[in-house]
Structure formats: C-alpha cells, structure tokens
Amino acid sequence: MKNLIIIGAGGYAKSVLDSLDYMNFKMEGFLDDIKLVGSEHLGYPIIGSKVEDIKQYSNCVFFVAIGNNAKRKLWFDKLKEHELSLINVIDNSAIVSRHATMGEGCFVGKLAVLNHGCRVGDNCVVNTRSLVEHGCEIGDHVNLSTNSTLNGDVIVKEGGFVGSGAIINGQITVGKWSLVGSGAVVIRDVRPNTTVVGVPAKEILSNSVKYNSL
Incomplete structure (x- = not known):
C-alpha cells in the first residue's frame, strides 16, 4: 500500500x-x-x-x-x-475502454465513459458522467466538466476547459487554453485562448484574456 x-x-x-x-x-x-x-x-x-x-x-x-x-x-x-x-484516480463506476490510453495524474469520475481509441493526456479531469467518444484526443491539463459530451474524433488541446453539459460535435478541435461555457453546443473549431458560449457556441472573449494566466 x-x-x-x-x-x-x-x-x-x-x-x-x-x-x-x-x-x-x-x-x-x-x-x-x-x-x-x-x-x-x-x-x-x-x-x-x-x-x-x-x-x-x-x-x-x-x-x-x-x-x-x-x-x-x-x-x-x-x-x-x-x-x-x-x-490516476478512476471511479469504479466509470467505463474505460481497454483500447483507451491515459497519462499520469488523471481523474475519471462517477459514470464517466472513455470509449474505444480515445487518448487522454496527463493531469486531466474527466468529471461525473462525461462522455468521451471514440477517437477523441484530450491534451494535457484539460478539464471536462460534469455531463459534458465529446462526440467522435474531437480534439481538445492542452489546457482546454469544457463546461458542464456542453456538447462538442464530432471532428471539432478546441484550441489550447480555450474555455467552452456550460451548456454550449460547439459546431465549429474553437481558436486557442478563446471563450465560447451559447447554442450554437459563439466567441465572446479572445486572446486579450489569457485563461492560462496564474
């Protein structure tokens, strides 16, 4: 122990x-x-x-x-x-495909799903009931909030934050250190260092605001 x-x-x-x-x-x-x-x-x-x-x-x-x-x-x-x-801390109710890969320091919460071929980087949060579909690529230091949905082949790059209940359509890329607001529906790529909200998601903050600032 x-x-x-x-x-x-x-x-x-x-x-x-x-x-x-x-x-x-x-x-x-x-x-x-x-x-x-x-x-x-x-x-x-x-x-x-x-x-x-x-x-x-x-x-x-x-x-x-x-x-x-x-x-x-x-x-x-x-x-x-x-x-x-x-x-890594993985809740025993989570479903993680044997064909998924994960880095170090990750949390996978209750009833979260990581499906076939998805790749999760280091130091990520895949929170309660999050769904990460086949072929998704999750960069280092990403946070997927509760009930977020990433459809097939989505890419969330380093430092991305996906809010609770947000839905990202298949084959979309969320750029580095960008933030997707809760409940947003993302139908097009999100630029780096950008905040998007709404249905469909629209940019409200750009590179003038650094989400990754300490």
Whole structure:
C-alpha cells in the first residue's frame, strides 16, 4: 500500500477521496496554500502549504486535486521536476475502454465513459458522467466538466476547459487554453485562448484574456 498526498484541499478533493482505491492507497494528508497547516480537511491533516514542501514526502505518491487547469499544471510540473510519482484516480463506476490510453495524474469520475481509441493526456479531469467518444484526443491539463459530451474524433488541446453539459460535435478541435461555457453546443473549431458560449457556441472573449494566466 502506498501513502498518498493530495494537493488541494477543496471541493474537488471530495470527489477524489470518494473514488480512491483504498485497497492500494493510504491517505496521508493534504498540501494546500490557503488552509492553515495543522488543521484538517475531510478528516485528514493539512501537512504543507507550498511547492517546496513536496520534497519532504519523496516516499509518497501524489494527486493534484485543483480544478483550475493552470494551477493544476503548475503543481504537476513541480512534481515531475522533483521526479515524484502521480497516480490516476478512476471511479469504479466509470467505463474505460481497454483500447483507451491515459497519462499520469488523471481523474475519471462517477459514470464517466472513455470509449474505444480515445487518448487522454496527463493531469486531466474527466468529471461525473462525461462522455468521451471514440477517437477523441484530450491534451494535457484539460478539464471536462460534469455531463459534458465529446462526440467522435474531437480534439481538445492542452489546457482546454469544457463546461458542464456542453456538447462538442464530432471532428471539432478546441484550441489550447480555450474555455467552452456550460451548456454550449460547439459546431465549429474553437481558436486557442478563446471563450465560447451559447447554442450554437459563439466567441465572446479572445486572446486579450489569457485563461492560462496564474
């Protein structure tokens, strides 16, 4: 059994703990830059507050439970810099095709589906009831929110965020660090660093707003 440290003591951590395989991982505590070190979250201690603290726990494995893609990427990169191990957390109700592939540090929530031939990068969130159809390519640090639907052969590039209930038609590309609003229906490609909303989805913010800024 491996000792686990979760980075981020917020709401996302509730889903992670609910889906964790406790037969293989023992929860050690949280690192969080807001909550007081020594306090508790969900019954586990806050054992650190900053990136430098991860070096003290080189014998542990890690999971980054931060919803913001850019901040999640920052922690992921620091963990890799220190050659530390990240785990995937996959709920036992999720359906993951044996022909799907997945990187490190990913979360697949309750009743989510990853179908034949889809490829999921590192540090991704595939949240509750998300559907990722055949042949989709999900880049690193992507967040697919609850009930989002990616039809066949969709590409979501690095840092993309797909809001709850959004639908992306087949063979559409969502550019790097772009955001698809909740409930949107995407029928054409989305440019990088762009926010689209509505039915059909239309661009409301362009490169003047950097979704990936920290």
